[in-house]
Amino acid sequence: MIAGIDLGTTNSLIGVMDSGFPVLLAGENGSRLTPSVVHFPEGDAPPLVGASALRMRALDPARTVSSVKRYIGRRFGELDAAERSAPFAVERARDGGILIGPRRLSPEQVSAILLGKLRSDAECTLGIEMRRAVITVPAYFNDARRQATKEAGRLAGFDVERILNEPTAAALAHGLDRGGERRRVAVFDLGGGTFDISILELHDGVFQVVSTNGDTRLGGDDIDAALVSFLHSEWSVPHDDALLLARIREAAIGAKHRLSDSQDTVLRLPFASGTSREMALDRAVLENLARPILARARPCCLRALSDAGLAAGEIDDLLLVGGATRMPMVREFARDLFGVDPLTDSNPDESVALGAVLQGGILSGQVTNALLLDVTPLSLGIETFGGLMNVLIPRNTTIPVKAGELFTNAVSGQSAMQIHVLQGERELARDNWALGRFDLPFVPAPKGGARVGVQFEIDADGILRVLARDTATGLEKVVEMKSAVDVSDEAVERMISESVEHAFEDVEARRFAETRQKSADLLGAVRTALTKADALLEPGERDRIEVLAARVGAALAAEDAPALAAANLALDESTRDLAARLLDQAMETALKRRGIL
Numbered sequence: 001m002i003a004g005i006d007l008g009t010t011n012s013l014i015g016v017m018d019s020g021f022p023v024l025l026a027g028e029n030g031s032r033l034t035p036s037v038v039h040f041p042e043g044d045a046p047p048l049v050g051a052s053a054l055r056m057r058a059l060d061p062a063r064t065v066s067s068v069k070r071y072i073g074r075r076f077g078e079l080d081a082a083e084r085s086a087p088f089a090v091e092r093a094r095d096g097g098i099l100i101g102p103r104r105l106s107p108e109q110v111s112a113i114l115l116g117k118l119r120s121d122a123e124c125t126l127g128i129e130m131r132r133a134v135i136t137v138p139a140y141f142n143d144a145r146r147q148a149t150k151e152a153g154r155l156a157g158f159d160v161e162r163i164l165n166e167p168t169a170a171a172l173a174h175g176l177d178r179g180g181e182r183r184r185v186a187v188f189d190l191g192g193g194t195f196d197i198s199i200l201e202l203h204d205g206v207f208q209v210v211s212t213n214g215d216t217r218l219g220g221d222d223i224d225a226a227l228v229s230f231l232h233s234e235w236s237v238p239h240d241d242a243l244l245l246a247r248i249r250e251a252a253i254g255a256k257h258r259l260s261d262s263q264d265t266v267l268r269l270p271f272a273s274g275t276s277r278e279m280a281l282d283r284a285v286l287e288n289l290a291r292p293i294l295a296r297a298r299p300c301c302l303r304a305l306s307d308a309g310l311a312a313g314e315i316d317d318l319l320l321v322g323g324a325t326r327m328p329m330v331r332e333f334a335r336d337l338f339g340v341d342p343l344t345d346s347n348p349d350e351s352v353a354l355g356a357v358l359q360g361g362i363l364s365g366q367v368t369n370a371l372l373l374d375v376t377p378l379s380l381g382i383e384t385f386g387g388l389m390n391v392l393i394p395r396n397t398t399i400p401v402k403a404g405e406l407f408t409n410a411v412s413g414q415s416a417m418q419i420h421v422l423q424g425e426r427e428l429a430r431d432n433w434a435l436g437r438f439d440l441p442f443v444p445a446p447k448g449g450a451r452v453g454v455q456f457e458i459d460a461d462g463i464l465r466v467l468a469r470d471t472a473t474g475l476e477k478v479v480e481m482k483s484a485v486d487v488s489d490e491a492v493e494r495m496i497s498e499s500v501e502h503a504f505e506d507v508e509a510r511r512f513a514e515t516r517q518k519s520a521d522l523l524g525a526v527r528t529a530l531t532k533a534d535a536l537l538e539p540g541e542r543d544r545i546e547v548l549a550a551r552v553g554a555a556l557a558a559e560d561a562p563a564l565a566a567a568n569l570a571l572d573e574s575t576r577d578l579a580a581r582l583l584d585q586a587m588e589t590a591l592k593r594r595g596i597l
């Protein structure tokens with residue numbers, strides 16, 4: 001069983017497949033949303049996590065870490081002033097990373113505490129051990145942030161089977177992977193603290209993130225802050241009454257939530273700082289406060305569309321994700337911007353987690369009718385003799401995948417092999433993209449004597465690991481390349497159309513490269529034979545062979561492929577007798593040495 005986890009900035013969720021359906025599990029406080037907050041008490045008492053930690057935030061902000069997702073996988077130097085001046089400590093680690101909170105933990109460690117809580121709550125509910133998980137991340141997370149999230153999962157005792165993009169998870173939860181035709185999907189995600197807009201393209205059951213944009217400081221919390229400051233001025237609250245301010249904030253959030261379902265509500269603060277306060281609030285007041293905040297999402301959406309090369313009317317499906325999209329005005333805003341009705345979802349803050357659960361179901365084989373697959377967009381291989389591309393994993397292979405091949409040295413006495421890792425569809429190495437290169441040393445051997453096994457492994461996150469091993473000594477190197485899957489559609493299309501356009505020349509170039517390699521092998525063998533076999537040569541034979549060898553040399557210099565192939569053939573035939581005599585002689589010597597002759 002594989003758990004699906006939405007590790008959110010504000011709230012986190014966990015679920016599993018149950019009798020073929022994805023279900024989210026309630027935590028100890030009975031809610032499926034666990035606040036992503038960790039409180040570290042004085043001393044070394046175990047941390048409080050979730051709702052109980054959230055309650056401590058107003059009382060003991062310095063010991064309560066929230067929004068750890070903003071920090072995961074980043075360097076201290078990348079943080080802006082607001083991120084450095086959180087209510088809890090944020091410091092530079094010795095290696096340039098980040099340490100946060102009163103116990104100076106890394107963001108991975110704090111995230112692991114959150115994940116550990118989700119895990120133990122789920123285990124309590126299900127009564128079984130949870131070891132495997134799919135965890136979601138925003139589409140814009142770079143490799144370092146994905147790896148750090150994976151590491152947090154590992155620290156929490158999970159085998160992280162996949163790091164899944166949040167918008168892809170949302171699309172999966174809406175069953176959009178079932179549509180056969182090409183669809184363009186906009187995922188509008190407004191949570192507590194961040195706004196993300198992603199444009200996806202669905203193609204034969206495969207989702208690709210075409211563009212992303214957003215604002216890491218825009219969300220429902222800003223609407224809360226605007227409402228709180230409105231209440232302050234209405235009620236003339238003194239600014240130093242921290243407890244009262246915290247209660248007003250709580251009451252404001254409650255009122256905001258109620259106004260998503262009704263036109264008006266009453267905000268009540270009984271017995272706060274000596275007096276009871278009450279105010280009637282209608283939806284229009286809240287919307288006036290929220291309008292300028294929401295307007296900040298507009299340029300992000302327009303940029304995402306333009307990066308995807310699309311106009312608003314070209315979006316087929318609009319998905320709303322994140323708790324703040326429960327507000328009717330947010331729904332209208334998104335609909336007006338993208339010109340399409342959003343797919344309605346009663347729990348927009350749950351769809352990412354449901355998608356993660358479904359992905360877990362697909363990976364464990366519990367969900368079989370889903371089409372969501374990740375494939376290699378372009379072929380992957382290494383450069384071999386003569387500057388050719390040798391493909392190990394062809395394009396459109398479903399990942400994860402592993403493939404390998406054995407290579408030998410082209411030159412005698414060579415003491416290392418260069419592994420030049422390539423991506424692309426062209427026959428010649430130089431026309432493909434270089435993903436990286438490294439050397440594998442081996443014991444010097446005659447030509448063809450060394451054997452180096454090269455293995456490519458692409459994990460479910462699209463990360464390519466190249467392993468090269470000298471089979472004689474067992475010496476090996478493993479090098480991680482950048483993501484092999486993360487290539488823009490446009491670049492893939494360009495590569496493929498170039499390979500079609502140059503198909504004839506490419507086949508010619510490959511043929512010539514192979515023939516040239518054959519010539520090099522042949523000339524080397526002839527040279528050795530002529531020096532070794534002086535006594536075996538018949539009159540005039542050396543001259544005849546030398547003339548044919550010179551013809552190969554001339555065709556090589558002229559880069560004349562047909563002439564070179566003919567010259568190779570003639571030289572090969574002219575030395576066949578000599579080769580047979582050499583073999584006989586070698587046999588005779590060997591038998592004599594063993595006393596048989």
Ligand code: AMP
Nearest residue numbers: 010191192220221257260322323324326
């Ligand atoms: P998320 O990060 O997706 O959990 O979203 C959290 C944000 O959604 C917070 O700002 C919540 O106040 C907001 N939210 C949750 N429920 C509602 C609701 N019914 N109406 C308006 N906002 C809501």
